[in-house]
Amino acid sequence: MPRKPNTELRRQQIVDGLLRTIAAQGYTGATIQAIASASGLAPGLVHYHFRDKREILVTLVEQLGAYAASRFQARAAVAANARERLRAYIDARLAYGSDANPDAVAAWVMIGAEAVREPDVREIYQRAVRQEIALIRRLLRAYLLECGKRVHKLDAFAAGLLAFVEGVFVLASNARTLVPTGFAADMAAAWVERYVAAELPVAGHAVAGKKTVRQKSKGGQR
Amino acid sequence: MPRKPNTELRRQQIVDGLLRTIAAQGYTGATIQAIASASGLAPGLVHYHFRDKREILVTLVEQLGAYAASRFQARAAVAANARERLRAYIDARLAYGSDANPDAVAAWVMIGAEAVREPDVREIYQRAVRQEIALIRRLLRAYLLECGKRVHKLDAFAAGLLAFVEGVFVLASNARTLVPTGFAADMAAAWVERYVAAELPVAGHAVAGKKTVRQKSKGGQR
Incomplete structure (x- = not known):
């Protein structure tokens, strides 16, 4: 070899x-x-x-991205449908497991804070955020379609799910003892279920064997 | 004067x-x-x-806390009930307004990252997080009781709401252009409404004029 x-x-x-x-x-x-x-x-x-410090940082962020992608792919490979693929994403980011890496999470939190002040870091960080939002959008969209729901407020919900993940990373890195162990993945999954449940069905789409008619959503509040 | x-x-x-x-x-x-x-x-x-750098940091975190508290109190003062007080909290943390201060938000993100590596900073940061979780718990608890719902999974939900707020702060500070403007407050409010709606009613409690019986929640997923 x-x-x-x-x-x-x-x-x-x-x-x-x-x-x-x-x-x-x-x-x-x-x-x-x-x-x-x-x-x-x-x-x-x-x-x-x-060449310079920036190039080392690009490589580091690529490695963190590859690690995050491999966590997701390992779980998504055994997912049978869009619902399970979305859950695979949530577990890959938020559940513990033998492939959990707290150092990678802490590094991501620190790079996120550096991105506030350093334009170089921000550019590299934002590239990763853009990819992550695109991934979440694809997964959410597929699940909405699978449920026969209209695709609605996808950008806001994708941003919200990413914000939740980023916030859990912050608290897991600097205040782990103050939050319940392992609370985050189930909470995110329940949140997604309720969001999808509250969305309007696509008119005429067959859900659970019968046609549904367009109706007002009851889950939202405004 | x-x-x-x-x-x-x-x-x-x-x-x-x-x-x-x-x-x-x-x-x-x-x-x-x-x-x-x-x-x-x-x-x-x-x-x-x-006395030292740590004492300056303590004062800075106290000031950020006082700023956050004043934002909440200004909105809570005109709230008629527990539901509106919880919404006042969400708006104080997540909605824009004439009292918005992006520098304070960015400072909080940077202090949170410093807390990962600096035990001194972590201690001060965690004190603020502990107070914030206690405030969210009180507000959520009061709203659940107002709705006649049992108080359940309060710690996890309070941690989840705080994680969402922290994550929005991160994205607002370093990736503002990548997320929809002002998406966060309405999303958090809808999330809270769905969480409360999915909780079991307290047995025998009168809701909307009629007695409800203990029934299985449909909104959650585990």
Whole structure:
């Protein structure tokens, strides 16, 4: 079996070093010197493998995205329908499991805060947020269609579900003892069920064996 | 009218200086020198007015808490019942208004991220989170009782509502253009309405003029 190229190992050491540096002192204070020191490498090697700090951050965010995607795909692979695929997403983001990684969650929270002040970080963060919203929209849309419901307020609900996930990440990282253990996934799933239940059926769509007529939703409040 | 004491003005300058310093480089990198420089004061004056950096942070978090409390109280003062008081809370945290302060929201997001790595910050942050959860619990409990519903899963729902608020703060601070404008308050209010609607009524409680019997909830999913 061929050895993993040395370049890959070095690059991974440097990305891990950036993560440790952000965790210890934030992105702004993460000089190449500090990243090198946290990686156990000489600064020259960092410069050899990455053009600049921003490129290391892009790689780190890509890795966090790949980790999040693999959690989802492992669960979605055994989902039988759109409802289960949406639940697979919720569990991938919010339920614990053998593949849970609190460090990745904490890193994401810290990168989100760095994005407030650092335009470079914000651009990279927003790219990830855009992808996540697109994924949630696809999953919600498929579930609404599967239920014979009209597709409505999808952008707002996708943003709301993402906000909930981001907020759970914040509280899980800095106030874990103050919230009930494992409350988040079931709550998000129940929220989605109620949102879909409250949506209007598509006129003439067969639900549970009989035709439904267009009727006023009762679940909303305004 | 007596002038505001000079001490108060100086302390406020220093607290504002800490906020600017956190915004620019994080709490870890906020030396007394940096805070003094951001306040336009000599470092000796910072040391004169505050024992240490932690004490400045405590004051800043107290001020953010007082700002959040005043937003809520202004709206709760005109609320006629528990339902409107809960809506007043949601609007105070999530709706825009003439008293909206994006800087305070961004500061809170950054302090939340600092709390992940800094035990001092975490302790102060958690104190504020504990108070916020207690407030949400009281408001939710009063609304459930007003509706004749049993008080159930209050801790989980309070944590969920707080997570949603925190997540909206994150997205409002670093990805505002990617989420629909002003989506959050109505969504949280609808979520609360559905949660309360799905709860079991207290046996024998009169709702809308007739006695209800204990029945299985249909809205939840587990």
